[in-house]
Amino acid sequence: MPAAPRYKRILVKLSGEALMGDDAYGINRDTLAGIVAEVKAVADLGVEIGVVIGGGNIFRGMAGASSGMDRATADYMGMLATVMNAMALSDAMRQSGLNARVQSALSIEQVVEPYIRGKAIRYLEEGKVVIFGGGTGNPFFTTDTAAALRGSEIGAEIVLKATKVDGVYSADPKKDPSATRYARISFDEAIGRGLGVMDATAFALCRDQKLPINVFSIFKAGALKRVVMGEDEGTLVHV
Template sequence: MTYKRILLKLSGEALMGEKQHGIDSKRLTQYAEDIKKVVNEGIEVAVVIGGGNIFRGVEAEASGIDRVQGDYMGMLATVINAMALQSMFEKQGMYTRLMSGLKMEQVCEPFIRRRAIRHLEKGRVVIFGAGIGNPYFTTDSTASLRAIEIEADVVLKGTRVDGVYSEDPEKNPDAERFSNISFQEAYEKNLNIMDMTAFTLCQENNLPIIVFDMNTPGNLQKIVAGEEVGTLIQ
């Protein structure tokens, strides 16, 4: 296997599947099945999930909600998604731990770096909820920071497109797709891969990012086996 320990970043919107909001059980099941195959091959897996299918903190101000309050509401939304993932993972027979950036003793462990690493070493899938526990930071930033803290080999950003393009491929079918690109090139081309905080964290810590289509079954397994899937940023 190319990677021993991975951090998988999933968007909350991805969990909607064909629905307009909430969680699609079919999509949840597919993700769990794909992750189980990777875990069965001895890969240590950590997951960060967004909350956009329930609530987006950055959109709170438009409705008159204080931005900081809205961000905390968004963090709680990620915990709901994380609990759904945990339930489905365990239904598939995986051992899991849910760790939170906010204290919620009844449903999550607090995030403690050494404990998270120990869970991974024991073969448990670790799910990080509630972001980093502070407002103004996205779940992309959470993914980058947690990946660095747990010494992951790579950040895998699972999306609904098969990589990074010069433009939005859903708007421009002639957009150029990159198979491999440097952090500097991505910055110069102003490619919208992650928010700048998350992107800079990965660049400064030499942590590669792979953007790939998580909705295609088997792609995750191909990546950890070293096949060229999606776009590699390094």
């Protein structure tokens, strides 16, 4: 009899940059399809999945236009970019046979549903993937903070930060070949060593809610599934 997943409900934090592949900005369709396949492999195990997605891949293409812009205005533009990414991810999931719903912290009801906590939880219980766009709906807060917030609200057992790096290292592995990956590290240790796991607000919220974080590479085949199964993949940050 196959082993059961360690986690029943998860929140995946996916950066917008992860969708670019090798492109300078925008969405690389092959990369998007690969990410969806990783998510589908976990959904097929019966795991309930929420996703918070960033917008850096789209906003990077507007970097010149946004230079010198008021911070709040730029942040709202970034939130709109996350909604665009959420819609693209939802469409790719639909094409792969996954049932997905997009909920936005910004009110754009002609395009996507507004974020309603109770409805999001019901969708998860029905086996649908819920993609949260629009960040927190407020400027000055990152999508890392949105992931910590939504993860806490929906009762996720863990936040999985899907990046291009396969964990948290003692130093930058690109600059220091002797850098080692932490398999596990406490929140207090990560803070004490100045490790950039998430931004400070998100990190503090996860610590206060006793919501563990696992940092792993979404581009490593099967990594998401291994994390969900409780295998040694990426870095687990815990209380």
